Amino acid sequence: MRGLSISLVSKSFGSTQALKEVSFAVSPGEIVALLGPSGCGKSTLLSIIAGLEAPDSGGVFWDDTLQQPIPTHQRGFGLMFQDFALFPHMKVQANVEFGLRFSDLKPDEIADRAALVLELVGLPGLAGRDVNTLSGGEQQRVALARSLAPQPRLLMLDEPLGSLDRSLRERLVGDLRNILHQLPQTAIYVTHDQEEAFTIADRIIVMNQGRVEQIGTPQEIYSAPASPFVARFLELTNLLDGEVHQTDGRLAVSTPVGDLPLYSQNLIGSVQVLIRPDNAHLDNAGPYTFHGTVVECSFRGNWQRLVLMVNQVQLTFNFPSHIVIPQVGEKITLSLDPEQSIRLYPAPK
Ligand code: ADP
Numbered sequence: 001m002r003g004l005s006i007s008l009v010s011k012s013f014g015s016t017q018a019l020k021e022v023s024f025a026v027s028p029g030e031i032v033a034l035l036g037p038s039g040c041g042k043s044t045l046l047s048i049i050a051g052l053e054a055p056d057s058g059g060v061f062w063d064d065t066l067q068q069p070i071p072t073h074q075r076g077f078g079l080m081f082q083d084f085a086l087f088p089h090m091k092v093q094a095n096v097e098f099g100l101r102f103s104d105l106k107p108d109e110i111a112d113r114a115a116l117v118l119e120l121v122g123l124p125g126l127a128g129r130d131v132n133t134l135s136g137g138e139q140q141r142v143a144l145a146r147s148l149a150p151q152p153r154l155l156m157l158d159e160p161l162g163s164l165d166r167s168l169r170e171r172l173v174g175d176l177r178n179i180l181h182q183l184p185q186t187a188i189y190v191t192h193d194q195e196e197a198f199t200i201a202d203r204i205i206v207m208n209q210g211r212v213e214q215i216g217t218p219q220e221i222y223s224a225p226a227s228p229f230v231a232r233f234l235e236l237t238n239l240l241d242g243e244v245h246q247t248d249g250r251l252a253v254s255t256p257v258g259d260l261p262l263y264s265q266n267l268i269g270s271v272q273v274l275i276r277p278d279n280a281h282l283d284n285a286g287p288y289t290f291h292g293t294v295v296e297c298s299f300r301g302n303w304q305r306l307v308l309m310v311n312q313v314q315l316t317f318n319f320p321s322h323i324v325i326p327q328v329g330e331k332i333t334l335s336l337d338p339e340q341s342i343r344l345y346p347a348p349k
Helices: 040-048 094-098 106-121 138-146 168-182 194-200 217-221 228-233
Strands: 006-012 016-026 031-035 059-063 079-080 154-158 185-191 204-209 211-216 238-247 250-256 258-259 267-275 286-301 302-308 314-322 333-337 343-344
Touching: 006 040, 016 040, 016 059, 031 040, 031 168, 031 194, 040 079, 040 154, 040 185, 059 204, 079 138, 094 106, 094 138, 106 138, 138 154, 154 238, 168 194, 168 267, 185 194, 185 302, 204 228, 211 217, 211 228, 228 238, 228 267, 250 267, 267 302, 286 314
Parallel strands: 031 185, 031 204, 079 154, 154 185
Antiparallel strands: 006 016, 006 059, 204 211, 238 250, 238 267, 250 258, 267 343, 286 302, 286 333, 302 314
């Protein structure tokens, strides 16, 4: 298989199992995001891929070649960290060329390569600038240019935008995706921020406590989270305990907010029920309706959030911002189609 493949990698530090049989592949030119909360094993996995740590078991392969016997600097993998540490006493050009110090390139080839990557990251005129005079976003681009200059066959970015404010991050992450795809650059992008992962990645690997919880495109993961953990991590928080039953030949799941009809299911007995926050309507058109009291409305720009109290359970729904939503305290009816809006998971053991 071409590109990177990770096979059943496990790693413990004392009694902490940081990685448990992690397997996935990254195809050439693909951008894969590793998404998960702090402590789920993302950095440990990068260190193992880079060769900075050895796995207890399992293998890291590039184009089917086992990488463990190959030292870090010969793997052809690049790393870019959050605290990317540009050299403050060097100009932009020298910082970028620093990434090429071990290459076989001649000085004029090094200068050409530096100019090329600075152009690529959108800083063509800044080669002679002192890095201390650059904005945070510009410094980030210089760091990216430095990581791209050696033309790594795999670039690993560990929370590279973590230190920047949200609006700058949102702008840079889209640019970063375009730059990486333009090359194309095979990349692993580590983040705990789902929106960043959705924006940048062709595929996302969701991790939880050292395990891979789900692998899929951003669309697949958002539309069909594989577990309550993934759902919660994506801020799909309407998760209720339920019991699947059949009454008069009809399937339903009983929950604290009522009996929700099911059209198909492959689980019986105790389950967890996810009610998606999108696709609800402020009417009683059905096929299923809730009655509740609005306890919170918040405007979020191009969408808005409504929290409804139904039988002493809070349910959250999202609406486009052009919809006029009710006021806090109002009693309302809300309808949804269970076929679109409900997912069932096995109850936790
Ligand atoms: P993440 O990058 O997702 O925040 P890490 O890979 O840093 O997660 O950590 C995974 C787990 O392994 C955590 O419980 C962390 O405390 C532990 N860990 C990581 N590195 C070490 C180490 N060198 N020594 C001991 N424990 C470690």
